[in-house]
Amino acid sequence: MEELYGIIGCPVGHSMSPDIHNQAFKALGIKASYHRFHVEKSSIKAAVEGIRALGIKGANVTIPHKEAVLEFLDETDPSARAMGAVNTIVNRDGRLIGYNTDGPGYIESIKPFTGSNLKDLKCLIIGAGGAARGIYSALALEGIKEADIANRTIEKAALIIKESPAGTKGTALTLTEAEARLSGYDLIIQTTSIGMSPNVNGQPLSLEKVRSGTLVSDIIYNPMKTAFLKDAEHRGCRIIPGIGMFVYQAALSFRHWTGVLPDIRMMEETVKKKLG
Numbered sequence: 001m002e003e004l005y006g007i008i009g010c011p012v013g014h015s016m017s018p019d020i021h022n023q024a025f026k027a028l029g030i031k032a033s034y035h036r037f038h039v040e041k042s043s044i045k046a047a048v049e050g051i052r053a054l055g056i057k058g059a060n061v062t063i064p065h066k067e068a069v070l071e072f073l074d075e076t077d078p079s080a081r082a083m084g085a086v087n088t089i090v091n092r093d094g095r096l097i098g099y100n101t102d103g104p105g106y107i108e109s110i111k112p113f114t115g116s117n118l119k120d121l122k123c124l125i126i127g128a129g130g131a132a133r134g135i136y137s138a139l140a141l142e143g144i145k146e147a148d149i150a151n152r153t154i155e156k157a158a159l160i161i162k163e164s165p166a167g168t169k170g171t172a173l174t175l176t177e178a179e180a181r182l183s184g185y186d187l188i189i190q191t192t193s194i195g196m197s198p199n200v201n202g203q204p205l206s207l208e209k210v211r212s213g214t215l216v217s218d219i220i221y222n223p224m225k226t227a228f229l230k231d232a233e234h235r236g237c238r239i240i241p242g243i244g245m246f247v248y249q250a251a252l253s254f255r256h257w258t259g260v261l262p263d264i265r266m267m268e269e270t271v272k273k274k275l276g
């Protein structure tokens, strides 16, 4: 019998997850299909119960349900607990287990750029939403010594640092403070929604003080190269586009469901083709 998978979110119409997961199932000869499920906030509990009742084998969870699903699952993996959010549900014989592959997916996506000295990089995260929280805790679990967070609402940055796993030193900054200190960072990570299609022109802060050679990453993947990344590239920085994080978080979800890591390059090509 064909197994069912899907993504629950709102909105979910533009998600590219069905494209890459269905392609991976096909390539690996797994009889399964992956669908979009538009779920309103008021229906999240019913949707999770539906996964169990219908025997759906696995799901991704996207905006705005990543935090809300947690309380309806039977178990959560330490990665999801640390992040306070779930992006992957595995149905193991009727028990629903929550994971978070966003942070680990981000780490995998930057490794080809950072090499083995990731731990020693001085990092700045811009933004303090759910994505920033996931990346901060993944960096901390990776053993990163220093990571600051800059956000329009500085209290949210301070809270992420305070609640993160021990061992990483960090300071909460305003965006203006971060601009002034930019030359002190080796890796700058843009996690706000500024620059996302269709409002592609903005950027969260000025890169005037950035050092050339600095690694600058943006987790937005549509457009593939944001205004922030274009600016960084003009200033001689090494840029890391967000498509890698998207593909790796998907690949790690796929592995939780099937035990197999799919072909990352093939997934990336599919997303690139769709984005034009």
Ligand code: ATR
Pocket (backbone or CB within 6 Å): 126, 127, 128, 129, 130, 131, 132, 151, 152, 153, 156, 191, 192, 193, 194, 204
């Ligand atoms: P996600 O879960 O995808 O990270 P989010 O929780 O809505 O999304 O977080 C969005 C982030 O983008 C926040 O850090 C937000 O700043 P605030 O915490 O001050 O709201 C940031 N952001 C969004 N629009 C912004 C803008 N116009 N200027 C500065 N920061 C902005």
